[in-house]
Amino acid sequence: MKKKNVLALMLVGSMCATLFAGCGSTSTASSDTKEETKEETTTEATTETADAAEDTASGSGSVYWLNFKPEADEALQGIAATYTEQTGVEVKVVTAASGTYEQTLTSEMDKSAAPTLFVIGNQGSVSTWGDYAIDLKGTDVYNELNTDSFTLYDADGKAVSIGYCYESYGIIVNKTLLAQAGYSIDDITNFETLKAVADDIHARAAELGFDAFTSSGMDDSSSWRFSGHLANLPLYYEEQADGWTEAPSEIKGTYLEYFKNVWDLYTTDTAIDKSTLATGGYDAEAEFKNGEAVFYQNGTWEYSALSEVYSNDELSMIPIYCGADGEENAGLCSGTENCWAVNAKASEEDQKATLDFMYWLVTSEEGTKMMAEQFGAIPYKGAAESDNVFLADSNRLLSEGKYNVDWAFNYTPNVDEWRAGVVAAMNQYDAGGDWSTVETAFVQGWATQYAAANQ
Amino acid sequence: MKKLKNDGTAVNSALLRRPIQRWFPLFLLPTVVAFIIGFVYPFFQGIYLSFCKFTTTSDAAFNGISNYLNALKDATFVHAFWYTALYAVVSLLIINILAFLIAYVLTQGIKGSNLFRTVFFMPNLIGGIVLGYIWSMIFDGILSRYGTSILLETKYGFWGLIILMCWQQIGYMMIIYIAGLQAVPEDLIEAAKIDGATKWQTLIHVTIPNVMPSITICTFLTLTNGFKLFDQNLALTGGQPFSFMADGTIVKTTEMLALNIYNTFYGQSASARGVAQAKAVLFFILVAVISLIQLKTTKEKEVQQ
The missing domain is CATH 3.40.190.10 (Periplasmic binding protein-like II)
Structure with missing residues (x-):
């Protein structure tokens, strides 16, 4: 009989364990996808994280862009490397797998090295993630916008996110x-x-x-x-x-x-x-x-x-x-769901590094060229020409x-x-x-x- | 007391035993730590979060039992519960009966038994999402001849899922039953035969009571699998068809509990995440209680050999 009790206990234990896997799947599943994406996107992800951590420690700030367009990933990795080369600021780009942006964002935001630059693309997302975004109004990159029609505001009038491209x-x-x-x-x-x-x-x-x-x-x-x-x-x-x-x-x-x-x-x-x-x-x-x-x-x-x-x-x-x-x-x-938000919970150095990076993307020659190639039209004063016939x-x-x-x-x-x-x-x-x-x-x-x- | 001959190398020698007795916590430590990190902490964190409003788990604000009230008020959750319960019961019966029958046939010494066992077991090796999509193509290949689709009728979705899960799980349960059947002592069956029992009587009164431990395990597995089903549900119908109730509620008629929790967590705004967490805790309690009851009732019928 005793044996059976032990058996029963083990069964219940294993049931709890499997069940628990069910409960926890929200976070584990998304971190899995994240890992996959990470592997796909940056082979040097770990070294970059390490570098980023060092940079933060030394107070220079770093950028972590959680990108939501898989098709632009390759170009973004390239532009991130260019920016690092020119300025010495670490830029890490991670792309969420197609259709899993919300899941990836949820698990990434929980980490100590959370994304500093992420996407808040619509009003629903503003109500979910608005608290995590700084007010972009008055920042250098905000002042480069040539239209306010893609800026998303929360109920208090905070500029939660700004469009970085628009589509038709x-x-x-x-x-x-x-x-x-x-x-x-x-x-x-x-x-x-x-x-x-x-x-x-x-x-x-x-x-x-x-x-x-x-x-x-x-x-x-x-x-x-x-x-x-x-x-x-x-x-x-x-x-x-x-x-x-x-x-x-x-x-x-x-x-x-x-x-x-x-x-x-x-x-x-x-x-x-x-x-x-x-x-x-x-x-x-x-x-x-x-x-x-x-x-x-x-x-x-x-x-x-x-x-x-x-x-x-x-x-x-x-x-x-x-x-x-x-x-x-x-x-x-025409409109957009591609709107940048900057993480309000990131350190000040990281926020500044991120804003500088955004500014560079929409004003520098390399930045605007890449933006035009990858995203088509961008609503900024210094936008480069695109040969996309549909945009034309x-x-x-x-x-x-x-x-x-x-x-x-x-x-x-x-x-x-x-x-x-x-x-x-x-x-x-x-x-x-x-x-x-x-x-x-x-x-x-x-x-x-x-x-x-x-x- | 007779003194044991001890040259210091025997497994039970004091030289070996004493350090182990003293240091066993150290050896257990990695497992215990892993268990705490992977199970104990997230489990209690999960329970705590069910009383919170949160967007990310590290940043939660306590808001009492309102999540639980909202979860219980949610008509889709209630629907998903009854649908899942129905599904679990039906799949439990069909899978176990068929698995037992096949196991019984394959232990009768038919030629090629091993081949059959291997083939029947194989569907288990395919992942749930893949299976869901493959079977949705198979079902639609048939249903489209009649101008319909598995996404259009709740009953198609229900039986489709039953067929899929039978196909996947019968082989697994069959293996467990075969192991049980092979462990039934020959002499018991022979004694029954000598006493003049028919094949049917032997099965009912000798074989089945002796494979009761296998039945306990298999019913336990199928019942909990039925309640926890997620991948196949997501890939096969994803909850379609929906029914639009008069009060504005949208019931996804083939959505089961796990999928309902997932959709609540990610499909809605941040205010629903706590509700999804509360649903998950309720879900845990439910499955735990049901499996305990099931274990108790089936174990009572087991016989000691």
Whole structure:
């Protein structure tokens, strides 16, 4: 009997141990990812940390940038090395693996050598991380900004983070294929003309050898293009109509019809059966690169990938026309989630070193060049030219007097949860469900998440 | 007392034994320290954090039991609890019955038993996330012929997860049952045969009582695995489909407890992190209590050989 008690005790012990692994997984998992990223990104991470520690001790300060764009990592490592060479200040860049920025940030901020420079990209993030950011107003780098429209403020008016680049998205067009179908981008000026062109291409798809739109997969790798970016259109027009100045506690969904228009178009005028979108597994970028479709909704960040295959003359980006009144005057959707914040809990030397580094990035020749190459447009006075054709389109439309469709989705409360709800509802709609589910997820979901985020 | 012959080299010699008796804490130290760092400290830190509002764990402000109240008020947590409980019970039954049957068949001296055992065990070696994505493709390959998807119906998600976990776990439980079955004394079975017991009677009255220790372990493992399931749940359905309740609550109908905790922690603002932590503590208590009850009831049925 005694033996059995011992056995029972051991079982309970092992259960606790395994369970505990469950409880602790939040931190261990993210530190794992962090380790991976670290290995991927800097082979000398450990030596750098050691150096950084020494520097802090000697009082010169160091920079630790927790970067959130995996695609820019390589260039950032290079620029960090250049800066160290020129000034002697240690700059460590660590990149969070795609989609794990929040997890990585949470575990990194807990460490004694926490990031000094990190990203606070939207209002939701401001409420989570605002306490960890210094007020950037009046700093040298802040004074270099040429616009205040990408600066995020908290409720007390503290400048929590400043944009370091901005991006535009719209519908990327393969002009060569469009010409083969007998159209040019000048034929598309609003939703009706877009639909007419797309419908015609779709109808002749077999004969042309390509279709109108690339796949609109709803798996995690692609759904943000719709639950995030496309959903911005109804949000933007509601923002304009109701004059939002802060995140509204509830929305009306007045312009959801626009969202439906475009979504129906994407899922009808395409080679992909819409009942298969929920699981996804499609690669829209590859489809576009292979010339399987004319239109592909995505942003300026796609330029480097697409320019491998297409020349600048073949590519263009047009606004997402959705059926709004006067949308002939719409420009691209431009905004940013890439905003720098400086860690308020870092030592003063480190904060200063970080601010100096930021200033150097947006004013020096090497810095601005790298920023233009990696991030495209940067909202600073000394910005360098970029050859990104989509950014050129964006700027051209604005200079023609078209209105900028800003990123109203930055107001979204509990953004990941809200979007997950919209995706689930859209999947039900695609499978033949009622559009009202999407409306519920959109409107009621907003109110629910707002309440949850502000409890 | 007879004096032991002692040339100083025997394992139980005083020369060897005494220093060990005196210095054993030193030898235990690394393990104890590792245990404290890896288990004791984070465990109590976790409990403490469940009473706090925090963004990072080193920077928490005490806020009483409000996290627990919010956790219990959360309809999604309650749903996830019942869904998980249902899942755990169903998977417990199916996995154990099938694993036992296969183990029984494979101990009857069939040709190629070892090959079968190896093949059945293999799914265990694949990681949960990978399995989830592979099976979601398999299920959708079938369901798309009927114009639907595993993400669209709660029942598909539920049974899909059951099938996935059966596929993965039956082989493992089977190995444990085979070990148990092989340990049943031949003479007991022979005695039963001589007494005229049928095969069925032998199984029910001789074999099963003798493999009760294996059953205890397997039910324990499947029950706790069922409650703690995370990777497969995340990869297979991620909680879809959602149902939108009249009061604005969004219930992820196939979301289990562990995933619910994870989503609360990372999907929402910082104010929800304490709530997620409170949910995790409740989750721990729940699983601990259920497994203790299960251990007690199954162990009562074990026989001493």
